[in-house]
Amino acid sequence: MTLQLFNTLSTQVEALTPADGKAVTLYACGPTVYDYGHIGNFRTFVHVDLLRRFLEQQGVPVKHVMNITDVDDKIIRNAAAQGVSIADYTPRYEKAFLDDLRALGCLSPVIMPHATENIPEMVALIQKLEQRGLAYRTEDGSWYFRINGDPEYGKLSKKDLSGNTAGARVDVDEYEKDSASDFAMWKAAKPGEHAWDTALGHGRPGWHIECSAMAMKFLGETLDLHAGGEDLMFPHHENEIAQSESATGKPFARHWMHVRFLLVEGRKMSKSDGNFFTLRDLLLRGYKASAIRFLLLSVPYRHQLNFTFDGLAESHSAVDRLRTFRQRIEHGPWPAGENAELAAQSREAANAFTAALANDLNTAEARAAIFDLVRHANTAADHGKLQQANVQPILHALTLFDQVFNVIEDHDTEIAREALAWAEHEGKLTKESANLQASLELSDADIDKLIAERTQAKKSRNFARADAIRNDLAAKGILLEDSKDGVRWKRK
Ligand SMILES: [Zn+2]
Numbered sequence: 001m002t003l004q005l006f007n008t009l010s011t012q013v014e015a016l017t018p019a020d021g022k023a024v025t026l027y028a029c030g031p032t033v034y035d036y037g038h039i040g041n042f043r044t045f046v047h048v049d050l051l052r053r054f055l056e057q058q059g060v061p062v063k064h065v066m067n068i069t070d071v072d073d074k075i076i077r078n079a080a081a082q083g084v085s086i087a088d089y090t091p092r093y094e095k096a097f098l099d100d101l102r103a104l105g106c107l108s109p110v111i112m113p114h115a116t117e118n119i120p121e122m123v124a125l126i127q128k129l130e131q132r133g134l135a136y137r138t139e140d141g142s143w144y145f146r147i148n149g150d151p152e153y154g155k156l157s158k159k160d161l162s163g164n165t166a167g168a169r170v171d172v173d174e175y176e177k178d179s180a181s182d183f184a185m186w187k188a189a190k191p192g193e194h195a196w197d198t199a200l201g202h203g204r205p206g207w208h209i210e211c212s213a214m215a216m217k218f219l220g221e222t223l224d225l226h227a228g229g230e231d232l233m234f235p236h237h238e239n240e241i242a243q244s245e246s247a248t249g250k251p252f253a254r255h256w257m258h259v260r261f262l263l264v265e266g267r268k269m270s271k272s273d274g275n276f277f278t279l280r281d282l283l284l285r286g287y288k289a290s291a292i293r294f295l296l297l298s299v300p301y302r303h304q305l306n307f308t309f310d311g312l313a314e315s316h317s318a319v320d321r322l323r324t325f326r327q328r329i330e331h332g333p334w335p336a337g338e339n340a341e342l343a344a345q346s347r348e349a350a351n352a353f354t355a356a357l358a359n360d361l362n363t364a365e366a367r368a369a370i371f372d373l374v375r376h377a378n379t380a381a382d383h384g385k386l387q388q389a390n391v392q393p394i395l396h397a398l399t400l401f402d403q404v405f406n407v408i409e410d411h412d413t414e415i416a417r418e419a420l421a422w423a424e425h426e427g428k429l430t431k432e433s434a435n436l437q438a439s440l441e442l443s444d445a446d447i448d449k450l451i452a453e454r455t456q457a458k459k460s461r462n463f464a465r466a467d468a469i470r471n472d473l474a475a476k477g478i479l480l481e482d483s484k485d486g487v488r489w490k491r492k
Pocket residue numbers: 028029030211236
């Protein structure tokens with residue numbers, strides 16, 4: 001099924017197809033590695049991941065490029081404050097970001113270029129713009145893009161730039177002005193700053209030119225899709241378009257996707273309001289990355305999500321319901337034959353799931369289709385009406401779901417350990433993180449061993465030992481559930 005996706009540039013929902021008929025070329029703005037990523041950032045990354053997984057499920061390969069911005073104003077400032085070079089400052093945050101992405105179940109981008117490794121391409125692009133009269137050098141040796149030279153400037157964000165003052169300049173990477181200004185593509189080095197010696201002079205690239213140069217280097221002059229958070233639409237993406245199209249005379253990206261930011265407990269996330277959370281903050285409170293991913297995905301990307309702790313608890317139990325359901329269906333035993341009504345409901349769920357995602361990635365409807373099936377199948381099973389031939393179509397629908405949502409397994413153990421080590425080091429361990437720590441001390445194999453010992457203890461009527469094992473596991477957040485097919489367990 002062809003994905004119909006809203007295009008910010010045309011303001012229409014349009015089919016997203018690869019121009020070459022083979023693979024969709026996707027450039028998604030990556031992190032600036034100066035700090036830990038917060039859940040607002042990750043909302044964008046998990047929706048881009050969902051888009052990619054859905055396209056691949058529909059048989060469309062995706063050439064996914066995500067840049068790592070490892071030089072910018074904030075990195076230079078923070079590294080200087082710590083008295084280290086930017087090359088010593090950024091790797092830690094880059095690793096943390098990639099670990100977080102993995103914990104959140106995101107596929108790794110196919111190519112992850114670093115800004116500092118692609119300086120010659122940025123210089124060449126600025127030189128090309130200079131030849132076309134769109135780049136100029138100022139007294140101090142910085143280079144700016146002349147926005148009045150680009151009649152289409154503002155077409156993505158639909159900003160009215162009529163009151164614009166010709167030649168007004170802004171030298172920071174991020175700005176919120178409605179009346180945009182000429183922006184820096186190359187910044188002359190200030191004393192002591194990290195810089196490169198190039199044909200443009202001694203300096204470093206601005207943020208916007210990094211993305212233009214790397215996107216075109218790895219994906220060609222016209223991309224199928226460019227994605228990012230809504231906060232990047234202006235000025236960042238607007239400037240990327242201006243630079244790229246002015247240099248090539250071709251459309252830079254055929255399709256633009258912007259993911260809306262989220263509110264936390266009804267308010268804009270901010271450090272001073274105490275509602276600012278990194279992924280690690282939430283793991284330390286004992287929440288699972290799968291529940292966080294599911295919550296971030298449950299509201300379609302163009303709608304604002306209000307991220308609440310009630311919502312997170314609901315998301316946790318929803319994931320749990322899916323896990324328990326899958327185990328139940330897989331284990332059976334089920335009577336021979338087929339319940340035709342349930343078979344039809346399974347097919348409908350699979351179709352509705354795919355149709356919802358194909359309709360501008362409507363994750364809320366896609367999720368609802370699967371939970372409808374869970375309800376129907378559980379009811380049938382409770383009444384002895386789920387039969388052997390129903391198992392495969394139900395599992396098929398669940399597989400379709402999890403290939404895209406990817407929440408039924410957790411991937412966060414390793415990063416939870418790291419977060420704990422960090423919290424311990426900083427003296428920030430809480431009661432919840434102590435429980436998490438106890439739970440992580442036991443590997444899955446350790447737990448299986450203890451459960452086998454408990455089963456043995458029960459058989460030899462050593463109930464005191466059996467209860468002690470159960471209680472000990474419960475204290476570490478491992479819950480056991482005795483069923484007629486044996487013992488199931490889960491981490492709380
Ligand atoms: Zn970018």
